[in-house]
Amino acid sequence: MNIQVDKSLKAYNTFGIDVTAAQFIAVSSVDELRAVVDKQKSLFILGGGSNMLLVDDIAQLVVQLNIKGIQIVDQTSDHVIVDVSAGENWHEFVLWCLERNYGGLENLSLIPGNVGTAPIQNIGAYGVELKDRMVSLEALHIATNTIHTFSNADCKFGYRNSIFKEESKGEFIIISVRFKLTKKNHVLNSAYGAINTELSFMGIKDPSIQDIAKAVIRIRQQKLPDPKVLGNSGSFFKNPIISMEQFEQLVSTHPDIPHYPVSSTTVKVPAGWLVEQCGFKGQRFGDAGVHKKQALVLVNYGQAKGHEILALAKNIQAAVKEKFGIPIEAEVNILP
Numbered sequence: 001m002n003i004q005v006d007k008s009l010k011a012y013n014t015f016g017i018d019v020t021a022a023q024f025i026a027v028s029s030v031d032e033l034r035a036v037v038d039k040q041k042s043l044f045i046l047g048g049g050s051n052m053l054l055v056d057d058i059a060q061l062v063v064q065l066n067i068k069g070i071q072i073v074d075q076t077s078d079h080v081i082v083d084v085s086a087g088e089n090w091h092e093f094v095l096w097c098l099e100r101n102y103g104g105l106e107n108l109s110l111i112p113g114n115v116g117t118a119p120i121q122n123i124g125a126y127g128v129e130l131k132d133r134m135v136s137l138e139a140l141h142i143a144t145n146t147i148h149t150f151s152n153a154d155c156k157f158g159y160r161n162s163i164f165k166e167e168s169k170g171e172f173i174i175i176s177v178r179f180k181l182t183k184k185n186h187v188l189n190s191a192y193g194a195i196n197t198e199l200s201f202m203g204i205k206d207p208s209i210q211d212i213a214k215a216v217i218r219i220r221q222q223k224l225p226d227p228k229v230l231g232n233s234g235s236f237f238k239n240p241i242i243s244m245e246q247f248e249q250l251v252s253t254h255p256d257i258p259h260y261p262v263s264s265t266t267v268k269v270p271a272g273w274l275v276e277q278c279g280f281k282g283q284r285f286g287d288a289g290v291h292k293k294q295a296l297v298l299v300n301y302g303q304a305k306g307h308e309i310l311a312l313a314k315n316i317q318a319a320v321k322e323k324f325g326i327p328i329e330a331e332v333n334i335l336p
Contacts, residue, residue: 001025001035001036001039002025002026003023003024003025003061004023004024004025005022005023005024006020006021006022007020007021007023007024007062008020008021009021009024009046009049009054009058009062012046012049012064013049013050013052013054013233014048014049014050014112014227014231014232014233014234015052015053015054015227015231015232015233015300015304015306015309016227016231016300016302017053017054017055017231017300017304017305017306017309018303019054019055019056019057019058019306020057020058021044021057021058021061021062022057022058022059022060022061023060023061023062024061024062024064025061025062025063025064026063026064026066027063027064027065027066027067028066028067028068028087029067030067030140030147030175033063033065033067033140033173033175034140034145036061036063037140037142037145037173038145040061041142041143042060042061043060043061043062043063043142043173044058044060044061044062044063044335044336045063045065045173046062046063046064046065047064047065047086047087047113047114047116047117048089048090048112048113048114048117049113050112050113050114050117050227050233050234051112051113051117051120051121051233051234051331051332051333052233052332052333052334052335053233053306053309053310053313053330053332053333053334053335054306054335054336055306055307055310055334055335055336056306056307056336058335058336059336060336063173065086065087065114065116065173065175066087067085067086067087067116067175067176068085068087068088069083069084069085069088069176070082070083070084070085070088070093070096071083071084073178075183076183077183077184078182078183078184078185079180079181079182079183080102080180080181080182080183081135081178081179081180081181082097082102082178082179082181083176083177083178084115084176084177084178084179085115085116085175085176086114086115086116086117086173086174086175086176086177087114087115087116088114088115089113089114089115090108090111090112090113090114090115090118090123091109091110091111091112093105093115094106094108094109094213095109097181098209098210098213101183101184101209101210102181102182102183103181103182103183103186103187103209104128104132104133104179104180104181104182104186105128105133105179105181106209106210106212106213106216107125107126107127107128107189107192107195107212107213107216108123108124108125108126108128108130108216109213109216109217109220110216110217110220110221111123111125111234112227112233112234115177116173116174116175116176116177117174118130118177119134119137119155119157119162119164119174119177120162120164120165120174121160121161121162121165121331122155122157122158122159122160122161122162123160124159124160125216126189126192126195126216127189127191127192128189129157130157131152131155131157133179133180133181134152134155134177134178134179135151135152135178135179135180136149136150136151136152136154136177136178137149137150137155137174137176137177137178138150138174138175138176139164139172139173139174139175140172140173140175141171141172142170142171142172142173143171147175148172150163159238159241160238160331165333186208186209188207188209188212189212190207190212190215194219195212195215195216195219198215198218198219199211199212199215202214202215202218222293223293223294224291224293224294224297225291225293225297225299230291230299230300230301231299231300231301231302231304232291232297232298232299232300233298233332234297234332235271235272235296235297235331236296236297236298236313236330236331236332237271237272237275237296237313237316237317237328237329237330237331238271238328238329238330238331239268239269239270239271240268240269240271240274240326240327240328240329241262241266241267241268241269242266242267242269242326243265243266243267244264244265244266244267246325246326247259247267247269250269250324254277254324257269257273258270258273269326270296271296271320271328272294272295272296273295274320274323274324274326274328275290275295275296275316275320275328276295277323277324278316278319278320278323279319280295280316280319281294281295284301285308285312286304286308287300287301287302287303287304287308288300288301288304288308288309288311288312289301289312290312290316298312298313310334313330316328
């Protein structure tokens with residue numbers, strides 16, 4: 001068991017925050033993971049490092065999941081069932097699907113991170129969420145070192161939420177995820193955001209799933225910074241869902257407020273628009289800042305500390321609450 005000590009995690013989180021792990025180990029199989037869990041129960045599980053803000057050094061044993069593998073477990077003429085190991089890169093898996101003309105995940109192209117952490121957050125983009133395509137997952141229960149299967153319903157998915165962020169937080173390590181994807185007669189989702197506009201710009205009238213993915217990738221690359229160039233964790237805040245009554249009150253003072261109906265009584269408001277209206281877009285505070293093209297993205301210009309990013313986030317939350325009366329929650333996990 002190759003445990004490293006005093007390991008910098010700067011290269012292991014997309015924010016590029018330089019914190020130290022007292023102990024660090026990378027595992028590449030479920031057997032290796034179970035051997036670690038057999039000896040140590042207090043663990044910090046590290047996937048792609050894309051949906052976290054590291055604030056302090058980590059005293060726990062940090063376990064990086066490098067478990068790889070994609071396997072077709074069943075298929076018909078219409079659908080395919082695919083098992084994907086936790087350590088697979090999410091976007092590379094989406095590309096794997098597109099190469100084989102497997103539909104369902106194209107709207108989730110270019111989302112950073114690994115497959116194993118995707119269900120925790122119930123990742124979503126452009127009208128599609130992971131829960132729409134996931135069948136089940138397998139997870140290791142840390143206390144008993146046993147493998148459990150969770151159905152889609154068992155995961156209690158919500159908006160950027162799941163059982164793994166709530167009542168079972170820290171109890172399980174996801175080791176593989178199973179998806180059901182289409183092989184033909186793909187249902188395309190191009191109505192959300194600017195996908196149709198981008199397709200039109202690309203001169204595409206009858207898009208394929210590959211075309212949808214290309215449009216999504218182009219949109220994301222235009223709006224979101226590459227973590228390899230500028231440290232960030234994508235969207236830092238969740239889009240708040242407010243009551244229709246509160247929304248109608250806001251429209252009276254902000255008639256141009258963008259919104260998306262969620263139900264007959266609730267409305268989703270873009271958090272990025274709220275942040276931008278408070279004047280934070282493009283602002284820099286030392287090496288912590290808000291991206292110039294997308295106010296939803298907080299960035300590390302090089303040497304920002306985790307607590308500096310967190311302080312900026314709290315200032316933004318306070319400003320939005322004061323101006324609009326809307327609390328916005330962090331989508332990124334604040335750790336440890």
